[in-house]
Amino acid sequence: MELNIIGDDEVEILLRDLIEIYGYDFTDYSRASLKRRINRIVLIGKFPSFAELRYKLKFDPDFLKEFIEQITVNVTEMFRDPSFYKTLREEVLPRLGTYPLIRIWHAGCSTGEEVYSMAILLKEINLYHKCLIYATDINPTVLEKAMKGMFPLSQMRKYSENYLLSGGKKEFSGYYSANYEFAKFDDALREKMIFSTHNLVCDRSFNEFQLILCRNVLIYFDKNLQARVFSLFDDSLENLGYLALGTKETLRFSPLAARFRQIINAEKIWRKIA
Amino acid sequence: MEKNSIAPFPLIVVGGSAGSLEVILSFLPLLRKDLKVAILIVLHRSSDPDPVLQSLLSSKTSIAVKEAEEKELLMKGVIYIAPADYHLLIEKDFTFSLDYSEKVNYSRPSIDVTFEIAAEVFKERTTGILLSGANTDGTEGLMAVKATGGTTVVQDPSTASVPYMPQYAVSHAPVDHVLKAADIAAFINSQ
Incomplete structure (x- = not known):
């Protein structure tokens, strides 16, 4: 079962960090999908807790790129529909x-x-x-x-x-x-x-x-x-x-x-x- | 930020794969017309948009049947169908969201995804019903429903035309009720 390490409040904290540190504003994104994506990052990246994720996001600009790529959905196909x-x-x-x-x-x-x-x-x-x-x-x-x-x-x-x-x-x-x-x-x-x-x-x-x-x-x-x-x-x-x-x-x-x-x-x- | 408020009515999420459509078609005509719940049907099907499904289900009941639309507010007394090729999510303000991210359990829509988000938003007022199918989708979602105080129901595998999916759930998830296909309508009517 997918454990939701990242709850609603943690999502808001991360969104605030993204604005303050990097100028990326995701606050008007729908939360349900965003929260799923962030928990997926935690799962795939094997982050033991919210604190580790937050730390890495704050101090590792390379991880930021990856994070942005992962929280936005990039599934697409040719001649879709x-x-x-x-x-x-x-x-x-x-x-x-x-x-x-x-x-x-x-x-x-x-x-x-x-x-x-x-x-x-x-x-x-x-x-x-x-x-x-x-x-x-x-x-x-x-x-x-x-x-x-x-x-x-x-x-x-x-x-x-x-x-x-x-x-x-x-x-x-x-x-x-x-x-x-x-x-x-x-x-x-x-x-x-x-x-x-x-x-x-x-x-x-x-x-x-x-x-x-x-x-x-x-x-x-x-x-x-x-x-x-x-x-x-x-x-x-x-x-x-x-x-x-x-x-x-x-x-x-x-x-x-x-x-x-x-x-x-x-x-x-x-x-x-x- | 949207606060999570108490769900205004109970939500029943019905998940099915191979062999589940016949079950749904058989219980729909038996549902009470004054449903006190919202019903959400998540079916594995081809990724092509399929307006036939909605008219097929509508033909079996006088209850409103419609495809869930993004940003639409959930209402009790309505049966919603998850659109083909999107995951169906629910926001904290009880509106639908669609999501075109990776398939889960080889499926989009995935039953697990909608069970899990329903559990998160409707909490103990969530019931997950898992029907016939050949996949393991739905089992983790039922665990999430149970973990937030909701009710878990699985079609009796011996009455399923493809028993693998309900059997997998019975073996791996805490299931409150194992119901024969013929008893599902009565269960929904009692909610």
Whole structure:
């Protein structure tokens, strides 16, 4: 049985340390998931008590990186929710084709699987050459992985299925070469990608985009932070731009909902209309 | 910070895997219409979103059946289904959270994860019911339910089409009631 060494009060103490020492503010993250993640760190790192964990976090900046990586969820996959990618391919991206330069922002991109999926879509509909894909995450370690474009070979069967279900017509294995237990994706897919750290809690808008994707990030935020992030996205979206969220996330209850229209009922993609 | 207040009503979490759907379909029509509890159903199933499950369960009862949505406040008298491919969590203010972290016991949603968080939030007002399945998911969660003063129930393995999961729980966790599939409705109605 998973022992909860870290109780509610300990979580709050750690969050306060993170702000005071490192300037990372997680206080508007949903607590249930955060607490599970921290207890998982305790379990995996075999910390005998809260005091050891707190000490290491305070005085070991290398551990901080690891801690941030572990408390944020970095599980992702290529062409996750194939019907979502099918809608991007068939409905959304073709409408962006008329822009001379298409700017896309993956906010909270984690290790980049969905960014490479996007690059493949753009290649296949011949828009890649005039795109810029900004991929950001709070966490520098996952961005380093994303830049490498190397994903476990063991996942390729699943990703290939997802790709085909999303309307892909090519041989998926043509996009990577096998390198021991990793699939190394074509450098050509990375040419238009720009990776940078960005913290949705405190960093501002840095450009105007035609498409913003932020999938399975907002589920970890409380209502206030969700509202702030929605207005950040609103500020960062051109009129008629698109906002794409995760399968279980919605703009419906946001005060900004009136300025957006969901493009089709089944997918969590909204278009800014005012 | 959200303070943990006393749960306003009891919560029953039903966890099932292979062979559990038929049990759920058989007890749903027998449930009293004025449920005094909230019911949360966590089923192992394919990761594809499956709207068929909700309509299938709805067709068996007049009680409201809906998929749990993130930030939604739990209400008594409602049957919630854990969405496919997310862990289902509960916050201290009795709202749902979803979590797309690593699978637990090869499963997402994991029964252990929801049992454990239910125990943490609803404490002694939590009942965990573990049904048929071929996995060990649910056993640790039942221990957590028991540890916070809740009630643990397991489907009698001899009435389960896949007895491994309930049998594992009976052998490893403190179980208050081992119930035949046919007696589960009466148990829920008595809560």
